[in-house]
Amino acid sequence: MQMVSFREEIQIPSGITVNIDGKTVKVKGKKGELSRDFSFAKFLTISLEDGKIILEGSFLGRREKATAYSIVKHIKNMFTGVQNGYRYYLKIIFTHFPITVKVVNDEVQITNLIGEKNVRVAKIMPGVKVTVKGEDIVVEGIDLEKVSQTAANIETVTKIRDFDRRIFSDGIYIYKKEVIS
Structure with missing residues (x-):
């Protein structure tokens, strides 16, 4: 039996530091610091591996995948915000x-x-x-x-x-x- 899984990697740009505490993502850059809580996404795990943020989940339906991709976009918007504004x-x-x-x-x-x-x-x-x-x-x-x-x-x-x-x-x-x- 094949396992249906979701895995998305977000490359962290240079000049940005990221801390992950549970499902809270903290992003710090030259313009300031942003923090966002993604604890509503119980079906996802968020981790940090060699310069990348990894989002993983198993057996995700259409709504869960849509939520996961929204979280990806929120994190990318945080990167843009702390770098440029x-x-x-x-x-x-x-x-x-x-x-x-x-x-x-x-x-x-x-x-x-x-x-x-x-x-x-x-x-x-x-x-x-x-x-x-x-x-x-x-x-x-x-x-x-x-x-x-x-x-x-x-x-x-x-x-x-x-x-x-x-x-x-x-x-x-x-x-x-x-x-x-």
């Missing part, structure tokens, strides 16, 4: 009422969206830097999930309801994503 660009768009955007502590405050008097607040995830440059908002960090979540928080909080989007296009929108080089 991620940057998202958002554009402030308004037609009549000028939108004011300020970064205060760990939140982005948006005022005067379509003439509203209340302040809309978007949360900034820890480890993410947000800067406002004229009509652009730049979101930077080493953790892709936190950077993208912060950008999504900003975009979602400016969503206008009960108006025709073709006419009232006011808001803040993601228009560019990149790896910092």
Whole structure:
């Protein structure tokens, strides 16, 4: 009888150190350190062998394989983050009422969206830097999930309801994503 098995090897790039404690993977590079817990994947074993991260499992179904390949991609994103980092660009768009955007502590405050008097607040995830440059908002960090979540928080909080989007296009929108080089 042949054993159905899964084995994936991820080469660790130079300049990056990796520690594996159970199913927690810690990656350290020139930009910083990231840690991620993969304990939800009970069917996988994660180990370190001569400069490679090895993921192994037996009798994996379609969902387990999909989860395993997602974990591979998460680890590769961690490598990219600690080496280079991620940057998202958002554009402030308004037609009549000028939108004011300020970064205060760990939140982005948006005022005067379509003439509203209340302040809309978007949360900034820890480890993410947000800067406002004229009509652009730049979101930077080493953790892709936190950077993208912060950008999504900003975009979602400016969503206008009960108006025709073709006419009232006011808001803040993601228009560019990149790896910092």
